[in-house]
Amino acid sequence: MKLFTVIIIGILTSPFVFSSEELDQYLFFNGVELEKSKISDVQKRFGSTEVKKEGDAADSYTGICYRLTNKNSTVYFESGEMGGGSIILTFKVLLENESKFLCKEIEEGGVLELKLGTLSLGMNLSDAVKSLPINTHSRRGLRFTYWNKRPFTKQQLAETGIEGLKSALWDEYITIDLIGKGNLLTGFQVSKVTVW
Secondary structure, eight states, rough: OOOHHHHHHHHHHHHTOHHHHHHHHHTTTTTTTTTTTTTHHHHHHHHOOOOOEOOGGOEEEEEEEEEEGGTEEEEEEEEOEEEEEEEEOOEEEEEOSSSSSOEEEEEEETTTTOTTTTTEEBBHHHHHHHHSSSSSEEETTTTEEEEEEEEEEEEHHHHHHHHHHHHHHHEEEEEEHHHHEEEEEEEEHHHEEEEO
């Protein structure tokens, strides 16, 4: 019994498992949710724009972008192989003069907010780093990766088709990349992938 208790306490206090409440604020951006919303949902919300597609299989990229000319910034909504080319897996916001893609221009400032969780373009880079949840799975420079295990629902277990399977866990990975110039936050990217 003591060993079991120690294992449970170890899992609950592991520095690698994040609290979903800590990171939920980074999974929703302007009404779009990572791993739930589709590229077509974004187009309905902010206006139709060309879908960019590049690469194949694991290197595939599908995305759309919106250029906020009055804020000198670009917002990207991206998918890839894990999202079937249609489910949003990444938000990216950059202060930039021009994009490598032709993006739909939006002149109204209030249509897209350039804030995500505690992050906003132009903030002090050190403050941006300090504002992120500290319970990272790994950190490399300005890349913060968070990892969590989430149990399957009963329906998900049944959908596997594996007889006798009583439990299984999803691995959730959330990566937050900060982009800086000098001591200013000039961009950020948030990605989420859930795998079994």
